[in-house]
Amino acid sequence: MDVDSRMTTESDSDSDATTAAALGRGSGSETSSSSAPSTPGTPTAAPASPAVAGSGPRPAPGYTAVNAVIDKKEDGPGCRCGHTLTAVPAVGEEGSPGYVGPRLILFGGATALEGNSATPPSSAGSAGIRLAGATADVHCYDVLSNKWSRLTPLGEPPSPRAAHVATAVGTMVVIQGGIGPAGLSAEDLHVLDLTQQRPRWHRVVVQGPGPGPRYGHVMALVGQRFLLTIGGNDGKRPLADVWALDTAAKPYEWRKLEPEGEGPPPCMYATASARSDGLLLLCGGRDGNSVPLSSAYGLAKHRDGRWEWAIAPGVSPSPRYQHAAVFVNARLHVSGGALGGGRMVEDSSSVAVLDTAAGVWCDTKSVVTTPRTGRYSADAAGGDAAVELTRRCRHAAAAVGDLIFLYGGLRGGVLLDDLLVAEDLAAAETTTAANHAAASSAATDTQAGKAPGRYAYNDERTKQAASESAPDGSVVLGTPVAPPLNGDMYTDISPENAVPQGQRRSSKGVDYLVEASAAEAEAISATLAAVKARQVNGEAEELSDKEQSPDSSSSNKHSSLIKPDAALSNNMTPPPGVRLHHRAVVVAAETGGALGGMVRQLSIDQFENEGRRVSYGTPENATAARKLLDRQMSINSIPKKVIASLLKPRGWKPPVRRQFFLDCNEIADLCDSAERIFSSEPSVLQLKAPIKIFGDLHGQFGDLMRLFDEYGSPSTAGDIAYIDYLFLGDYVDRGQHSLETMSLLLALKVEYPQNVHLIRGNHEAADINALFGFRIECIERMGERDGIWTWHRMNRLFNWLPLAALIEKKIICMHGGIGRSINHVEQIENLQRPITMEAGSVVLMDLLWSDPTENDSVEGLRPNARGPGLVTFGPDRVMEFCNNNDLQLIVRAHECVMDGFERFAQGHLITLFSATNYCGTANNAGAILVLGRDLVVVPKLIHPLPPAITSPETSPDQIEDTWMQELNANRPATPTRGRPQAVANDRGALAWI
Template sequence: MDVDDADHDAPPSDKSEPERVNGGVRDEDDSTSLPPPQGPVIGPKHAPSYRLVESVIEKKEDGPGPRCGHTLTAVAAVGEEGAPGYIGPRLILFGGATALEGNSAAPGTPSSAGSAGIRLAGATADVHCYDIKTNKWSRLTPLGEPPTPRAAHVATAVGTMVVIQGGIGPAGLSSEDLHVLDLTQQRPRWHRVVVQGPGPGPRYGHVMALVGQRYLMAIGGNDGKRTLADVWALDTAAKPYEWRKLEPEGEGPPPCMYGTASARSDGLLLLCGGRDANSVPLASAYGLAKHRDGRWEWAIAPGVSPSPRYQHAAVFVNARLHVSGGALGGGRMVEDASSVAVLDTAAGVWCDTKSVVTSPRIGRYSADAAGGDAAVELTRRCRHAAAAVGDLIFIYGGLRGGVLLDDLLVAEDHAASETTNAASHAAAATSNAHAGRVGGRYGYDERLRQSVSVTAPDGSVVLGNPVAAPGNGEMHNDLNTENERMQSGRLTKGVDYLVKASAEEAEAISATLAAAKARQVNGEVEFADRDRGSEATPSKKPVTSLIKSPDSSGLNNISGVRLHHRAVVVAAEPGGALGGMVRQLSIDQFENEGRRVSYGTPENATAARKLFDRQMSIHSVPKKVIAHLLKPRGWKPPVRRQFFLDSNELADLCDSAEKLFASEQSVLQLRAPIKIFGDLHGQFGDLMRLFDEYGSPSTAGDISYIDYLFLGDYVDRGQHSLETMTLLLALKVEYPHNVHLIRGNHEAADINALFGFRTECIERLGERDGIWAWHRFNRLFNWLPLAAIIEKKIICMHGGIGRSINHVEQIQSLQRPITMESGSIVLMDLLWSDPTENDSVEGLRPNARGPGLVTFGPDRVMEFCNNNDLQLIVRAHECVMDGFERFAQGHLITLFSATNYCGGLVNYTLPSLLQR
């Protein structure tokens, strides 16, 4: 098999090595440093220069040593710096070959001319770790069954895990299995992910990348018989896991091997270089992206590549693809200034270390002295590996002049921090400018750290905390006798607050209840207003009304469902561990920002650039909201009460979310695992604390494999209803299939006009815009779904079943948009009723909330569950002391997610999670 012609038979260079730098950057008393930021340059910045890193290797076996054909993968930090168990950002080196064919000497010595290639018998399955903060290499010995020794394999990072696939070793082609190295704990562990159905098959010299934080893409390579061009995708958000062969539209790459694939943060994959079936090196780069309708499409990247190449390395830093080294065949490698290049996907041009490239470079620069620039000569290599951490690009090992290399290089891309087209980076930078910067050896930015993965007791790999520890004792549910005595005074006061709050709500709703009863007695049927006209924001921006378009799709598979109290874990999947290791970032939200300035030739500004111009808008309102608000550990109440969105932005957000709600059924059909939250009541700090303790709905959290369900009462009473509501709507827009909201009794104009939301809108947006925003939110509330059924076994609602609800179809038949005034007794019971005091009180009883409202006993719960073949009712609406309370022998659960309710009740909160 052809794992050959790197430049191993070229004569070794006699050039002097550049001076090594301790840690890659200058210490306070060191006169050497990384190159300072370049001065102002018109147009795209040139490729950066690399320097050697003098890393610490305490024992010989800790260092990776000379090798090629390995992988180098950047892994995020684990935990909070300074906290127990913190593990800093790392580079994980796996596998590779440590010897050359025809070379009996020790690795690292020149081979004889005419050697055949790397020695597969010298392939390894070693794992080495480079700690970025300490500048130290170490040898890891993970638990579990490791992959077989291999080289020319692929690897990609998913949070704190590294996925390994394919390659070739002493026994021939490696299997197509996915191996996962979980690096969350102090002692790493190997896992094997079982994937159903046919897949890419054994191959080597191929490429793999995680696209959009969701799709594992495997492309090309060689299966031992031929060079390939096929494209395979594994959707890590879909279970069971299976590979799917794609047939992308557009002009794609020819069959090739030894290329590189790198994913931009917004989900665009770049396949660069490679060697075709005729052993000809390729210069082209191809972009692959997924359209909103599910289609995948290839497009040729704009710009002129400085040189064809294969067996090179490439990695994205923001929108700049950094390419290094590579072979040309026949013992030749990419030379001098062209050995380091950058494809600036924002400008649509290639740059090398000298200038913007307008035509292919042939040979050395005429101004280069014999031997060229030592710093550029340093990157003249092939079969090496590269990884990026923040603005830093690292390179390790490879092959040059028949010598296996064991050096670590680093460069810093100052221009990348100025690039604004990579939406997720830019959005985060906008909201967190100059915040949270933690200085390290390389100035590594701790804001890039992601939340981490953990291993469940059953061995499955999950994200988040399997049993989240209470923070500061605030989330313990069990109160001992002493604590109960100490808090009894405050508890009594809290009960008084609850009684008062309930009475106020009952008074507010009494007129609506009377009207609903009258309509029911008279047999009237009222349909909600479906005015198709348009409305406008205070600034006259048109707002389109939406007509409901129900989705009638249901669930076909019924499985057992379990409720985990306090435990935030992922469903145990017999098919493997992949679902727990991926953060999802939708790449279906590309928005056209218009054509960018092109610094290349006119033909670059053609339709071939359309995929590269289809980037996620930095100014997208949902992304702005998420970047500004979703800070589980860093959010603080704003010093100025003025809200950060204006009325136009609120209109955009409400329009987008309302369209989604209108397309959903009144009763949602959902799948486990799913996290469920009770009343929030504008207590945004509580929501952030819950996200911090139990995982958050983000690309750095668990959104890809755990859904989120919120049971209503998002506004009123708390001080930050606007933050709560806008973040939930933004999350719904960003993750429409993973985040679900149903309606509570405070999502009604005549209630939230009295209990704080209207006042907050006016106070923080001004009277005109505030009143408009309050009306706009309430129109959206009328579209909210009314209940949700999970796995056809558990129904979730805000209030209860009251006196009138006997079948789920009664809820489903309620037509939206629906107001409290136009609703029926069914809606009133659904949003307002409560269970009786305890399991001994059966039937229907008057509700202490006020006249006309009822409580229902355990017999009603059992009857409803039997009528609808359900196991459980999960509801909110009532403040329960522990945040979680059982009723009807466990067939009804009440959740509440706002602490210190009404300012006087010392209650505790937590989400619950349902799993299969």
């Protein structure tokens, strides 16, 4: 294809289908907003627009010019259009020597008009772009210092271009497509890596066919994972295709998507912006007939792998193309744009906001109910100075926190070199319209007899057939994904290079842990007595259940766990079976140096105690397209405060003097919100893969942050849009930070009720956590009055926690085990909540307190070293239970295991423990399980950190009271599973059973 040496602008006779192309901006706004707060050095934005008379969504904010610092002429970007502007988040911890604040990266664009740029044409309609003026230079705007600088990255840069696209992936800027002096740019992906002190260009190797050369298209990072490219022009015609590149799957490969629903027509010069929760909005553009578009389309990925388009609600104030758009929280800010024939959008429609929480468009005056009919002139200046400032096209936009920045563009045939800023104070607020919609929805649910919570959030999902499984062709998790080392490729270390088992298993503290845990047995003895009294009345029923179940000690011992399925008789493809991945992912114990947090992938055979890892996801069957746009964040501010304060996988530090940051009123609000959700859930949750499963945490908040840091965190910046989280109980006691652990998990549950799931452990009981640390911590950190009140309120909440979870109807997750009494899942489902340990049955005791026997050779029921009345169950009981319920795997927690996970019953039961170095002496690893959609279970581990080389005198923030150490010494933990234990009188114990 021959490409002309220059690009004409859009006129009434636009002919991009037959000529090379007209220059338009790419989608420099398609970046995630960083969360850097404003500082005294930050540019001052125009005052926020006043609220509309009568409460409602705020109008679009006004823009002001920024007088940025430019030390040398070459540091400033100068006049240009068709460039991109990309927001890159801060690097490092604020206040540390290596901290780098948020930046805007400007790349490429055209710096000259057709003819003599010093003498601009009489109208925009006659202004063209000289492709010889296209550039490949990089400029950086430091938001905190208000200063421009020119960057000279290492490596081979992309060719000069304009009308390309750019987006941020962490601290890297990805460039693709566009057009330059030599014609259409190649489809290669170029990455500007800003991680190191000296930026560097890289070319990304992508396998297979891709979107091909194009310009005027859009690109955005969706859900912090999928790089989406849509539309544009290939030099012949506008396009409507959608391509996706999964940044978490290597080798990289483009995949052409076929989204469901009504999508946009073939178009170019649109914008695409990704909301933080994974919703992409494509706005405006110009179709194949050179008609500007006013509609907006949402694109979202369902958890079953489907992508779906939906038309955004509201009335757009004006059609437009060659505009700019960027999200600030739930509000999409749109600025400028062209209409063809040299005309541009102006008047109050020049700046607009699509409030996706309220479902309405706003301009600078009010909510838009009908399209505006203002003046559209190429030459005349607007009557309003603020409108004139934003009247432009082919510019670029990016957002940092609540600030929206615009740079450059074209107005009236003149290239611009100004930087504008606006502040959207409404972005962090919940609009009245959104509140009203939420209230109306809640009222409707109440009238329909539904309780609020996860099982009332998506009607279509609850109507799904129980036997429905993940569709074929869904994303499959292969080799475990591990964190990169300094931005390099994922590391696969062979088993011979692994840390020897002996080095990891210190014998320190073995004798201490083997001591009888008499205190724990005493704590449960009163409860056991009450349960035993009730057991007499229910003994006949329990025995009846047992007599009706098949004998597993012989004939069933080696039988298949899967009963014949009716579906198989119809020649249907059998559902995938649960299997353990042959490698586990491990993070080394080193914390400092260039290799801090090194990742290893070890064969399962390298572990003395084998285990698996599980993760799940929840499909969304949204038949109504509007539901795609209804992904709203919680309106409760307390969960947001907790998440903002605590969800810091790399930056969290224990509070100085251990003062807890929430008061009892805030904890009350948090518990009330979470309790409403728990009360709407069944006792046995019904969950879908993919999902991550966490074992005991025991107040070791630092380990939780390490697991989030290494293997993904439940946030919009993490992987919450694509994988769910399940926690198996024992959140409190033994560790130093039970309040942080419980508060964050509750906040995550409120914020992501359909994605974060908690079930109950044996320490979520007042009589237990009164003795093992949680009550003492509440008083010590909040004062006696508030601490005791908080402890009581948390324990009332614990009585509402679900008791187990079924994943894909193949895996059951619980805290303890099946003990002597549990033969069918229905027995757990029939437990009515709220339920206390005292009021519970032997089923509840077994569910929360029982353990497997020492190994696969010990069958039947045996006494439990935890105390009289508690039992252990053998592999025959596991096989019997799985056969009775058509299950393939039991995942449970409750016991510390050396590798963080351990297999039992020939792999049909896995014990999972996530806290490292339990009670400061066990030196055990912590693990999670990740279950993929293909039901492959992958274990992921972290090892204990080495002791800190600090003293209270030199590091006041490391001061920890000795109360927890004394408590653990006085009330030793149950010995680590797999280590020698004191054996009770076996004959007497069996007689008791």
